[in-house]
Amino acid sequence: MLKAERRFSPSYKHEIQAGEKYIWIHAASLGEFEQSVTVIELLKEKYPSHRILVTFFSPSGYENKKKHPLADVITYLPLDTYSNARKFLDLVRPELVFFVKYDIWPNFLQEIKQRGIRSFLISGAFRKDQVYFKSYGSWMKKALQSFEHIFVQNRESKELLEKNGFSNVSLSGDTRFDRVSRQLTYDNKLEVLENFLQDDLCIVAGSTWPEDEELLLEYINSAPAKVKFIIAPHEIKTEKINDFRKKLKMSSVLYSETSSREPKDFQLLIIDNIGLLSRIYSYADIAYVGGAAGNTGLHNILEPATFGIPIVIGKNFEKFPEAKKLEQLAGLYSVASAEELTAIFQKLVKNKDFRTQTGMIAGHFINSNTGATRVISDYLSKKP
Numbered sequence: 001m002l003k004a005e006r007r008f009s010p011s012y013k014h015e016i017q018a019g020e021k022y023i024w025i026h027a028a029s030l031g032e033f034e035q036s037v038t039v040i041e042l043l044k045e046k047y048p049s050h051r052i053l054v055t056f057f058s059p060s061g062y063e064n065k066k067k068h069p070l071a072d073v074i075t076y077l078p079l080d081t082y083s084n085a086r087k088f089l090d091l092v093r094p095e096l097v098f099f100v101k102y103d104i105w106p107n108f109l110q111e112i113k114q115r116g117i118r119s120f121l122i123s124g125a126f127r128k129d130q131v132y133f134k135s136y137g138s139w140m141k142k143a144l145q146s147f148e149h150i151f152v153q154n155r156e157s158k159e160l161l162e163k164n165g166f167s168n169v170s171l172s173g174d175t176r177f178d179r180v181s182r183q184l185t186y187d188n189k190l191e192v193l194e195n196f197l198q199d200d201l202c203i204v205a206g207s208t209w210p211e212d213e214e215l216l217l218e219y220i221n222s223a224p225a226k227v228k229f230i231i232a233p234h235e236i237k238t239e240k241i242n243d244f245r246k247k248l249k250m251s252s253v254l255y256s257e258t259s260s261r262e263p264k265d266f267q268l269l270i271i272d273n274i275g276l277l278s279r280i281y282s283y284a285d286i287a288y289v290g291g292a293a294g295n296t297g298l299h300n301i302l303e304p305a306t307f308g309i310p311i312v313i314g315k316n317f318e319k320f321p322e323a324k325k326l327e328q329l330a331g332l333y334s335v336a337s338a339e340e341l342t343a344i345f346q347k348l349v350k351n352k353d354f355r356t357q358t359g360m361i362a363g364h365f366i367n368s369n370t371g372a373t374r375v376i377s378d379y380l381s382k383k384p
Contacts, residue, residue, distance in 0.1 A: 015073045016091055021050045024094040026077055028103035029058035031300070033065050035123045036100050038178040038373040040070045043096070046380060053092060057103060064274070077105070085111040098122055099147075106143035113146040121150045122376060123175050125321075126157040133164055151376055154321070172375035174322070180278075180306040181370050188282035192255065193230070196263035200228045201285050201349060206277050207234040207299035208290035212314060213244050215293050218338040219345045220268065221249040227349060230280055232271040234290060234299070241270060278303050285355065286310055286348050288341075292317045292334070301332065308363030310348055310355055312341065331361030 016022075023043050027033040033054070040052055052070065055077035056062040066074050078084040085108045097112055097119040099105075104121075112119050121144075131137035132144055141164070144150075151172040152158050158171045205216055208231060220229055233241060245252050252268040253261055255276075263269065271280065281287060287304035291297050293314030301311050301323055315336040317323040326332040335341040348355045 013091065015075070016053075017051070021047075022053050022092050022094045023047060023050045023096045023098075024053045024055065024092060025071075025098045025100070026055045026057075026103060026105075027061060027100045029056065029061035030064055032100040032103065033061055033068075034179055034300075035175045036098065037070065038175050038182065039098060039122055039376060042373055042377050043098075044070070046377070047096075050095065053094065077108075080105040080107045082107045082111070084108075089115060089117070096120075101125060104140060104143050106139060109143045109146035118148050119146065120376075121147050122172070123372065124150050124152045124157060125154065125174075126152065126160050128160055133160070149379060151372065151379075153372075170375060170379065173369055173372040175372040175376075176300075176302055177366055177369040178371070178373045180300075180302040181366055183278050183282075183303065183306055186279075188279040190276065190279055190283070192258045192263055193269075193280065193283050196230075196258070196266070196269050197228055197283060198264050200226050202228055202230065202283050203286045203288065203345070204230045204232070204280055204284035204304070205288040206232045206281065206290060206304065208232065208288070209234055209294055209296055210240065210244075211294035212288070212290040215314065215335065215338050215341050216288065217247055219342040221247075222342070223250075223267075223345075224349070225267070227267075229268040230271065230283070231268065232277050232280065234296075236272050236274065241272060245270070281309070282307050284309050286312070286345065288312045290314075292320075292323075298323055301326065302366060305331065305362040306366045308359045310358035311362055312344055312348075326362060326365050329361050329365060331358055331365055333358075 025036050025040060027036050044052060051072040053073045054071040055075055057077060062076055068074060078088060089111055094117060097117055099121050101123045102125065109119065132141045147168070149168045149170065150161065150166065151170050153174040155171055158169050161169045205212065248268060250267040252270060253263060253266040255269060255271045255273060281304040284304060284307065287309050289299050289301050289304065289311055291299040295316060298313060298317045298320045301313065304311055305326065311332040313323060313332065313334055315334055317334065323332060327334060333344045335344060
């Protein structure tokens with residue numbers, strides 16, 4: 001981060017064009033950027049003469065999205081000091097500012113408010129144990145009060161803010177649902193996968209960590225011949241992939257090897273590149289989503305859910321309300337051991353009606369929660 005901070009100043013100053021009008025979106029990391037995508041698309045449509053500036057705090061977010069075509073300028077946001085805020089805003093002079101979910105920068109936000117720049121928080125999510133609502137958190141509450149309007153994901157967040165004196169709050173829902181639902185309209189075809197699967201049943205394990213792979217191994221090594229697996233590790237490291245392959249009792253091939261090897265001859269395909277997972281889920285009959293077997297944090301369950309497929313995850317998902325809700329609806333199953341995972345996979349594989357019903361619940365969960373971007377659009381239309 002310190003290295004990025006030193007690189008920051010020359011990079012963004014060079015790209016900002018004097019006399020141009022800017023809309024600025026700040027996302028902490030990769031997940032927050034994904035939440036902002038449909039809003040950026042909306043802004044480009046509503047304000048075609050404005051340039052889009054996207055800033056990140058996290059290097060993982062910046063490195064993955066630094067060349068994304070939706071934005072005109074993508075860079076780091078300098079550390080939150082009064083001096084940095086003044087210099088940044090003096091240069092960019094944004095007309096609209098959007099922060100995503102929870103990344104609150106007090107000095108920047110107070111300077112934005114002082115200058116009369118319109119600012120918004122989108123897909124906000126709040127809990128009563130957060131600093132804003134503590135006796136010692138008045139400085140952060142003041143920063144939150146700098147927004148013209150706050151769009152929140154759930155009713156609990158809206159009620160909590162209103163209880164603490166906020167009146168500028170709308171219940172919009174989570175823009176991630178809008179983002180993932182659009183994946184259905186894209187071309188998701190991957191010829192390598194069609195050659196690999198040959199109409200066999202497909203289980204996709206996405207964003208897996210070693211803890212997830214340990215859960216999966218027992219079932220993978222005992223699975224029927226007509227079940228094929230696609231594993232997309234969260235970290236693409238040769239050593240870890242090789243360690244996993246050594247434990248397999250079936251034939252496996254890397255995605256990078258499929259140009260020289262026949263994919264259909266293998267039962268397990270390992271994705272050793274990035275950017276394909278959302279398309280790969282379109283080929284799945286069952287999805288396992290990684291992160292919750294350990295403590296790294298559950299990855300995106302909405303991407304597979306949008307394709308109407310049943311989802312299996314690990315046991316540590318207490319901080320992920322969408323996973324808790326989908327489990328309550330019976331569109332998702334959590335497992336604490338390899339034995340539990342094997343049992344639910346066997347049931348999903350053998351019982352097509354159960355698999356179809358579980359997937360339908362997941363798909364309906366996405367469809368019934370879209371519309372957050374439209375709420376934001378309606379607000380901007382009423383107050384141009």
